[in-house]
Amino acid sequence: MAHDPIRVVVWSTGGVGSIAIDAIRRRPDLELVGVWVHSPEKVGRxxxxxxxxxxxxxxxTNDADAxxxxxxDCVVYAASGPQRDADAVPDYLRLLRAGINIVSTTSTSLVYPPAYFAPDWRDQLAAAAASGNASFYASGIFPGFGSDQLALVLTTQSKSIRTVKATEVALNDHYPVASVMMDGMGFGRPLDFDPMLKTPGFIEIAWSAPIHLIAEGLGVKVTEIRGSLDRRVTDRDIDVAFGTVKAGTCGAVCTRAAGVVGGHEAIVIEHIIRMARDVAPDWLSSEHDATYRVDIEGDPDIHCAMTLGDAQGHGAGRGAMAATTMRVVNAVPYVVEAPAGLLSSLDLPITLPRHALE
Known part of the structure; x- marks a missing residue:
C-alpha cells in the first residue's frame, strides 16, 4: 500500500541544511514543504x-509561525552559531509542543539525552515531547556515529571487552572561523594561551554523551569522566582558511575524555586535529583528511578505520558534512514512526537509507 510522503521542513540553509534540501528533494518518501532561514536577504528565495x-x-522564510x-511531520534542524543550544532549545520546545518531530545536528550533547549538560532544558524537552506526542533525535558523525554507534556495532563481535577507544584524526586547515579555531581551540596561539578547551570540565562535558551512550549500550555504569588536553607547536608558518598559524604557535590539538568503569579507563574518546600533516608526528596520523578509528581491546581485539572523501584522502570536509546530514535525514522515517520522547540511537533500529541505491 502506498503511503503519503513525510512532510519535512529544513531549518537553515548552511552546510548541513543545503545537503538536506538536496537529499529530501530526491526522496519519493519525503516531501520538502518549507525552509527556515535566518538572513533577511534569503527570505523569498x-x-x-x-x-x-x-x-x-x-x-x-523567516516566519516560524508560517x-x-x-x-x-518532521523538522530537520541544522541551525548553527555560538549559542547553539540556547538558541535552539526554544525552537525545539515550540515544535515538539505543536506535535512536530525533530531530527537535529545542532545539539550534539543530545545524542544521549540522559547525559545532557542542562538537565532543566532536558526535562522541559521531555515534557514538550510528551504533550505534543512527538519525538526528538540528535545525531552526526562525531559524536553520533564515529564516536559511539560505530563502536557499539563493532562490539557485537566481542566475547569480552576491556577498553573501547574511538578516535577522530582530522586535518582542519579548511575551517574558516578564526574565533572557533583560535579562541576556542588555541590554534595559532602560544601554548601559554588558555583556549576555551582548557576551561575546567569543558572536555568532560563535551564528550559525556557518547561515553554514556556506549556505556548504556554495553550495560555498564560510568563512575567518572577524565578529560585532558595536549597541544603541539608548529616549527613553520602554515597558511590555513582562517589566516596564518605562525611558527612557534599551536598547530595541533588533542583532546581526550575517558569514562571510568570498574576502576579503569574503559571508554575513551580522542580527537586529534592538525593544521598540517607534519605537526605532532608522534601522534596518531592518517593519510586522509579525516579518519575515524575504533580500537577495542578484548577477545577478540578489534581495529576499524573509517575514512570519508575520495580515494586519495581529500574532500573529507565535504564528506563529513554529508555524513552528518544523512545521519538525521535517513533517520526521519524512523523517528516519525517512533514513540514520543527524547531518543538516542539505542532507541531506534539501524537507520538504513531508503531510496539511496541508484
Whole structure:
C-alpha cells in the first residue's frame, strides 16, 4: 500500500541544511514543504537555489509561525552559531509542543539525552515531547556515529571487552572561523594561551554523551569522566582558511575524555586535529583528511578505520558534512514512526537509507 510522503521542513540553509534540501528533494518518501532561514536577504528565495541547485518551488522564510502552520511531520534542524543550544532549545520546545518531530545536528550533547549538560532544558524537552506526542533525535558523525554507534556495532563481535577507544584524526586547515579555531581551540596561539578547551570540565562535558551512550549500550555504569588536553607547536608558518598559524604557535590539538568503569579507563574518546600533516608526528596520523578509528581491546581485539572523501584522502570536509546530514535525514522515517520522547540511537533500529541505491 502506498503511503503519503513525510512532510519535512529544513531549518537553515548552511552546510548541513543545503545537503538536506538536496537529499529530501530526491526522496519519493519525503516531501520538502518549507525552509527556515535566518538572513533577511534569503527570505523569498527558492530553497533549491539557496542549496546550490535548481529551483524546486519552495520559497525560504523567516516566519516560524508560517512553517508551523504547514503542520510538517518532521523538522530537520541544522541551525548553527555560538549559542547553539540556547538558541535552539526554544525552537525545539515550540515544535515538539505543536506535535512536530525533530531530527537535529545542532545539539550534539543530545545524542544521549540522559547525559545532557542542562538537565532543566532536558526535562522541559521531555515534557514538550510528551504533550505534543512527538519525538526528538540528535545525531552526526562525531559524536553520533564515529564516536559511539560505530563502536557499539563493532562490539557485537566481542566475547569480552576491556577498553573501547574511538578516535577522530582530522586535518582542519579548511575551517574558516578564526574565533572557533583560535579562541576556542588555541590554534595559532602560544601554548601559554588558555583556549576555551582548557576551561575546567569543558572536555568532560563535551564528550559525556557518547561515553554514556556506549556505556548504556554495553550495560555498564560510568563512575567518572577524565578529560585532558595536549597541544603541539608548529616549527613553520602554515597558511590555513582562517589566516596564518605562525611558527612557534599551536598547530595541533588533542583532546581526550575517558569514562571510568570498574576502576579503569574503559571508554575513551580522542580527537586529534592538525593544521598540517607534519605537526605532532608522534601522534596518531592518517593519510586522509579525516579518519575515524575504533580500537577495542578484548577477545577478540578489534581495529576499524573509517575514512570519508575520495580515494586519495581529500574532500573529507565535504564528506563529513554529508555524513552528518544523512545521519538525521535517513533517520526521519524512523523517528516519525517512533514513540514520543527524547531518543538516542539505542532507541531506534539501524537507520538504513531508503531510496539511496541508484
Amino acid at each position: 527558492d530553497a533549491g537555489e539557496l542549496a546550490g541547485g535548481t529551483a524546486i518551488g519552495v520559497a525560504a 512553517l508551523l502552520a504547514l503542520q510538517p
